[in-house]
Amino acid sequence: MANQADIRDVLITQSTEYIHLYAKVNNSISKDMEKAILAGVPTTITFLVDLYQERSLWFDKKAAGVVIKQTIKYDNVKKMFYVWLHNRQESEGFQDFESAKRAITELNGVVVAPVQQLQRYTPTYIMIKAKLDKVRLPLGMEYFFFFVSLWDFETDWYKQRFMF
Numbered sequence: 001m002a003n004q005a006d007i008r009d010v011l012i013t014q015s016t017e018y019i020h021l022y023a024k025v026n027n028s029i030s031k032d033m034e035k036a037i038l039a040g041v042p043t044t045i046t047f048l049v050d051l052y053q054e055r056s057l058w059f060d061k062k063a064a065g066v067v068i069k070q071t072i073k074y075d076n077v078k079k080m081f082y083v084w085l086h087n088r089q090e091s092e093g094f095q096d097f098e099s100a101k102r103a104i105t106e107l108n109g110v111v112v113a114p115v116q117q118l119q120r121y122t123p124t125y126i127m128i129k130a131k132l133d134k135v136r137l138p139l140g141m142e143y144f145f146f147f148v149s150l151w152d153f154e155t156d157w158y159k160q161r162f163m164f
Contacts, residue, residue: 007128007158012112014164019064019113021049024106025130028153033132034097037081042073044133045104047086051113053164054123063124064113069133070104086110105130118164125161129154 004027011022037043047068052060068086075082081100082091094100131154
């Protein structure tokens with residue numbers, strides 16, 4: 001991949017009950033990955049999200065941790081992209097690849113932690129990392145999709161501070 005995958009456009013909001021996260025991973029799907037997805041290979045992006053509260057004279061306290069998996073699969077017969085998002089049981093259908101790609105590479109309002117679990121007026125930060133799950137193909141298909149091993153990606157940890 002020419003460009004390194006990275007986390008961008010991070011926004012942390014607070015409702016009366018929860019801390020919500022909005023973010024996206026950039027440069028995550030290469031041309032080879034796109035070919036494999038169009039061939040029907042299911043692809044999952046996993047987001048690791050940890051919330052810490054700073055403490056002086058000791059290690060920071062991990063207040064919450066969330067693992068979010070989002071999967072895309074193309075149906076060659078129906079010519080539809082199906083996306084399973086972290087907070088939904090049913091898949092969402094898309095007719096164009098760009099919309100489906102945007103859906104699996106973005107986090108929209110993910111609940112990170114309940115507000116009551118956090119200590120007020122304490123410096124707080126979120127660490128985010130995205131990675132592509134390793135694809136397991138049936139025996140023999142690796143020869144046709146030899147490039148699958150080339151499309152592993154993992155972003156660096158992204159740190160966003162905020163005051164709660």
